[in-house]
Amino acid sequence: MTRITRAFTGRSRAADRRLPPGQYDAGASWPVLTAEVTPPIDTARWSFTVDGLVQQPTTWTWDEMQRLPQCSYDGAILCVTTWSKFDMHWRGVSLDTLFGIEAPLSQATHVLASSSTGYTTNLALEDVTGTKAWIAFEADGQPLSADHGGPARLLVPHLYFWKSAKFVSGITVLDHDEPGFWEARGYHDRGDPWLEQRYQGD
Amino acid sequence: MSRPAVIEVPPIGPWQAATVTDIIDETPRVKTFSQRLEQPFAHLAGQHVAVRLTAPDGYRAQRSYSIASPPGDGLSIDLTVERLDEGEVSSFLHEELRVGDTLEVRGPIGGWFVWDGSCPALLIGGGAGVVPLMSMLRLARRRPQQTLVHLVVSARDESELIYASELSGDDASVIFTRRAPANSIRGPGRITADDLTPHVHSDATVYICGSAGFTAAASELVLRAGIAPDAVRVERFGPIP
Numbered sequence A: 001m002t003r004i005t006r007a008f009t010g011r012s013r014a015a016d017r018r019l020p021p022g023q024y025d026a027g028a029s030w031p032v033l034t035a036e037v038t039p040p041i042d043t044a045r046w047s048f049t050v051d052g053l054v055q056q057p058t059t060w061t062w063d064e065m066q067r068l069p070q071c072s073y074d075g076a077i078l079c080v081t082t083w084s085k086f087d088m089h090w091r092g093v094s095l096d097t098l099f100g101i102e103a104p105l106s107q108a109t110h111v112l113a114s115s116s117t118g119y120t121t122n123l124a125l126e127d128v129t130g131t132k133a134w135i136a137f138e139a140d141g142q143p144l145s146a147d148h149g150g151p152a153r154l155l156v157p158h159l160y161f162w163k164s165a166k167f168v169s170g171i172t173v174l175d176h177d178e179p180g181f182w183e184a185r186g187y188h189d190r191g192d193p194w195l196e197q198r199y200q201g202d
Numbered sequence B: 001m002s003r004p005a006v007i008e009v010p011p012i013g014p015w016q017a018a019t020v021t022d023i024i025d026e027t028p029r030v031k032t033f034s035q036r037l038e039q040p041f042a043h044l045a046g047q048h049v050a051v052r053l054t055a056p057d058g059y060r061a062q063r064s065y066s067i068a069s070p071p072g073d074g075l076s077i078d079l080t081v082e083r084l085d086e087g088e089v090s091s092f093l094h095e096e097l098r099v100g101d102t103l104e105v106r107g108p109i110g111g112w113f114v115w116d117g118s119c120p121a122l123l124i125g126g127g128a129g130v131v132p133l134m135s136m137l138r139l140a141r142r143r144p145q146q147t148l149v150h151l152v153v154s155a156r157d158e159s160e161l162i163y164a165s166e167l168s169g170d171d172a173s174v175i176f177t178r179r180a181p182a183n184s185i186r187g188p189g190r191i192t193a194d195d196l197t198p199h200v201h202s203d204a205t206v207y208i209c210g211s212a213g214f215t216a217a218a219s220e221l222v223l224r225a226g227i228a229p230d231a232v233r234v235e236r237f238g239p240i241p
Helices: A062-067 A095-101 B088-095 B127-140 B193-199 B212-224
Strands: A047-052 A058-061 A071-078 A083-094 A110-115 A120-124 A134-139 A153-155 A168-174 B016-027 B030-037 B048-054 B060-066 B076-082 B102-109 B121-126 B149-155 B172-176 B205-211 B232-237
Touching (some): A058 A062, A058 A095, A071 A134, A083 A095, A153 A168, B016 B076, B030 B102, B048 B076, B048 B088, B060 B076, B060 B088, B060 B127, B076 B088, B076 B127, B121 B127, B121 B193, B127 B149, B127 B205, B149 B193, B172 B193, B193 B212, B205 B212, B212 B232
Parallel strands (some): B121 B149, B149 B172, B205 B232
Antiparallel strands (some): A047 A058, A071 A083, A134 A153, B016 B030, B016 B102, B030 B076, B048 B060, B048 B102
């Protein structure tokens, strides 16, 4: 059901084919949405753990993570609240690299990413492998600030940005889908912006 | 995030038509739009809805707005909207929308920044951040004696204070940051520990809503006052200054 809104024409626009349905270009600004107090995280005490359905749970310290091959992602991020930010430059470690060190077992289908705040979000394994997901430390040439989830956040830019967990501290590999923080509160389990999968049932 | 129990969240409904029944000028930049829903839903205090506008050529714009009204009969909701200068949707709502018009809305949305009326809460809002908190305060005021909730609101000056007529009771305090009324004891200035300390109780959940700068400052103050981080829920909006 879509009905025309009386008197609404919308701002002048050239069709931007980079914009998924219902999204708008936030331009240079980078809005911040947060559910909790922004925690100060000392990189000296930071760690990242891959556990669950892997041969051996593995933990990386900040320095160990920094020594892994760094990759970049150039492109957009897309928030479920409809802002989008284009032409970003991110750097971090690809999850492919981590899974190359500690491979998921054959029955693995999903992961649950966790943050040091207790935030969680669920993702299909195929959405975080194949150059689609990173542990990101840097955005547009700057270390990732705490406001944006630094020192490290998950970056899964082909899905709505709540999947890119701020303050990420680990990933648990599972053989089933387990709703995370927002997903248990009505948000979609996958969150594909091109399919407008904002809420459960979309 | 471990401490507060997960509050049972109603399902998010489909897009539906909502008819504007009243438009209230709150401040020069803020209006409240009362709407009647086609399909009733039960919202929790603190939740929001998505509002969608569609142009004749199919172009759509969608934004989220907090519900200001308390949970009620599920048939009507009030959305209070601040007009942003570059805001495509907020300026349309402010300039074009009339009583009798129909919008598309979807909700209720948000299962974290919600209060179910069962436990003490301290509400701290800056500017339009007061909107979801007002839903909570209005819910609390349905009790014979309203002692569960205290609201602290920060506004630039009297002309920018939203819901001013409802903020004179003991369960609300107002901070003016730029210009205070002549008869006020507190001079103008940003929120301080002194503004919050009388209202901080160790068993309260704290809800903070406002800009990035406001929520960061208020969060720091309540943590310094001894509130545990997992008892603080934050909703913030806007870009980083």
